[in-house]
Amino acid sequence: MSGQNDFPTEFDFIIVGAGAAGCVLANRLSARSNLRVALLEAGQADNTPRIHVPAGTISLYKSRKYTYQYYSTPQKYLNNRRIHVPRGRMLGGSSSMNSMIYIRGARSDYDAWEAMGCTGWGYDAVLKYFMREEDNHLHQDPHFHGTGGELVVDQPRDPLGVSRLFIKAAEEVGLKENTDFNGAKLDGVGIYDVTQKDGKRLSAYRAFVAPVRSRPNLHVLTGCKVVSLVTDGKEVQGVTIERNGQFHVLRARQETILSAGAIGSPHLLMSSGIGNAHELLAAGVPVVADLPEVGRNLQDHVDGLVTIRSDSASTLGFSTASLSSVVPSPLQFLLKRKGWLTTNYVEAGGFASTRYAKDVPDIQFHFVPGYRSHRGRLFEWGHGFALHTCVLRPYSRGSIRLARDGSRNPDIDFNFLSDERDTHVLLEGVKLARSILRASPFDAIRGKEMAPTANIQTDDQLIEYLRASASTVFHPSGTCRMGADDTSVVTPDLKVRGLKGLRVADTSIMPTLVSGNTNAPTMMIGDKASDMILAEAV
Incomplete structure (x- = not known):
């Protein structure tokens, strides 16, 4: 010491x-x-504008300075893909x-x-x-x-007009506008x-x-x-920390109160010898x-994406046509808190019920008023819009465990879509998302569907698409x-x-x-x- x-x-x-x-x-x-x-x-x-300017959020997800760059274990029901799990640092x-x-x-x-x-x-x-x-x-x-x-x-200071188009399109397929998702009812769409x-x-x-x-x-x-908890028998007396080496x-x-999140809190408990005794011993940790x-009971909102190309510079994107909006945006933000830098990229969305829902909505939408890359890139040249759809109350359960490679890093296994009920809800949700983006309010700006693509139409094809592309909207909990x-x-x-x-007081207790x-x-x-x-x- x-x-x-x-x-x-x-x-x-x-x-x-x-x-x-x-x-x-x-x-x-x-x-x-x-x-x-x-x-x-x-x-x-x-102390960086990347945090305080709303549009800066997109620059943080792959930042090693400000973000833990976690990845899940290979997801058995998502074609053994590893899912990116950034968490704030x-x-x-x-x-x-x-x-x-x-x-x-x-x-x-x-x-x-x-x-x-x-x-x-x-x-x-x-x-x-x-x-x-x-x-x-x-x-x-x-x-x-x-x-x-x-x-x-x-409310967002300067939402794009295309976000309002989403609300009109959703209304056309039977959803109602909701101006307060935290009031008397959850269902509906809005800013x-x-x-x-x-x-x-x-x-x-x-x-x-x-x-x-x-x-x-x-x-x-x-x-x-925080390296570990300091314990004396069955009493926690504090923590051991590493600071400046x-x-x-x-x-x-x-x-001592753990508020390190659904990954950090169980990881610290297990690293300190508090957890499944058999697994701790296997990882070389005294019990x-x-x-x-x-570490059990891990849940998250599994998410599917529909993304559309557009020629319209009314959507977020980089192009020759959008320069007149991009170039003045820093000054607009500084002087009036207006313009592109005010966006949080998911200005609108809402809640809906599939045929599997009971009394409350079982899916949530996050509408992106710009092109969401079908290749997973942060930026793509050009324009478009997209709609994320997630399963609100998943049945699938995953876990956080200590890695057995000697590192004691967290092994994160969401076990996404291990329960077929989640697959059915996500499938129906993505089909509804498609119908919204095909509604007439988008007719003037709609281009080619880049994902899932027009070639994917049957339920079986859509399920395969979801297994190849579904991810998380970053809400781990329950561990x-x-x-x-x-x-x-x-x-x-x-x-x-x-x-x-x-x-423990954080999302892990849910x-x-x-x-x-x-x-x-x-x-x-x-x-x-x-x-x-x-x-x-x-």
């Missing part, structure tokens, strides 16, 4: 991960001035690189958690946290929305609400931590890799606690499952079973994946966790 430190080493609470949940926790816990709080982030500061975590869409999910998602024995996690109980955090600028229904919170919820302030990204860090970073009891440590032990007088379900049963990883108060001084983007629900989890923690704090 190193000698002299330039930071304290003993705290009341240590929070691992400065993402959506961790930042909310840091804000709420440090509001009590007698509590010393450490917020640990392996990445660096967020900077202050704000993935909330500093996502598409800023503000979606909470369906009421039934949370009521289902309550029915599973997760007391206090029903919709009516969690709604107050969504509302407490929110500063709604859209004058939406006050029964569902809050004002005065840290998180600004607004998505976003977490932006003054036209710039508002990450969890910028909303909850940056304004209070001067609190003397709040210590934010960047470039701080030196190792340090940080002690938590009260609790501290045998919790077989750590430290919350529950009342003895096999769950955490209890409904988010304490890790069989251990003292340790909780018993089942919510129906939509996970940023807002993750902040809610951090907020609710803070109340439970403060109720027991000394």
Whole structure:
């Protein structure tokens, strides 16, 4: 261990991960001035326009500086392809690189958690946290929305006209416009609400931590890799970190809280000897606690794409015709927060039901008002538009395990489409997406369908296309499952079973994946966790 430190080493609470949940926790816990709080982030500061300018998000997905460049194991039901899984590695975590869409999910998602024995996690109980955090600028229904919170919820500053065409096209095939996906109903299509302030990204860090970073009891440590938990028998006493090439032990007088995400939190548990005993021993890790379900129950929204070429410069894209829009865009953004740099690339979308749905929609659309490469490239010359379709409540379950190659890196196996029910829902969803893009509002700008292509028409052909191309919309969850049963990883108060001084608060605790983007629900989890923690704090 190193000698002299330039930071304290003993705290009341240590929070691992400065993402959506961790930042909310840091804000709420440090509001009590007698509590010393450490917020640990392996990445660096967020001081780059690539994060704060909405259109910069596209430059972050392959960044090694700001993003963990994970890849899944070969996916058996997706032609053994490895799926790219980028996760945020900077202050704000993935909330500093996502598409800023503000979606909470369906009421039934949370009521289902309550029915599973997760007391206090029903919709009516969690709604107050969504509302407490929110500063709604859209004058939406006050029964569902809050004002005065840290998180600004607004509309995109300058959505492209082609995004409005999507809404008209969806209406033509029977879907209705919805101006508030977080209100009384989820179904329908519309322009998505976003977490932006003054036209710039508002990450969890910028909303909850940056304004209070001067609190003397709040210590934010960047470039701080947590190597393992420090345990004494069945009690977690803190963490071992690596920072600037030196190792340090940080002690938590009260609790250590893992908010490292659905990949990071189970990975740290297993690296510290907490998980399936047989697998830990096989990976060469001494067993501290045998919790077989750590890393199990991995869920994500599997996604299929329909992408169309267009000759119209009204869509996002690079061409001679678009130069008149591209060249002035930096100045437009600086002066008026207008123009191309305001886009989050998925300005519109919505929720719909296939024939397999029951009471709530089972698919979600993300409409791209520009050409989405059928070859997986970030940029393609020319223009077009595209529609992503994902399965909202997948039945397939995957896992996070420690690699057995000696690296102890996380092996990520989504096991996508292992349950045929997901295949059927995705198939129907992509067929509906095709019908929307073939509707008359797009007639004037529609070109060739590049994927799946006109040659792919039958159900069997479409399924083969999906196995060759389906991916994720980056919503991993469920790997430290919350529950009342003895096999769950955490209890409904988010304490890790069989251990003292340790909780998990992030998407990993979700018993089942919510129906939509996970940023807002993750902040809610951090907020609710803070109340439970403060109720027991000394």
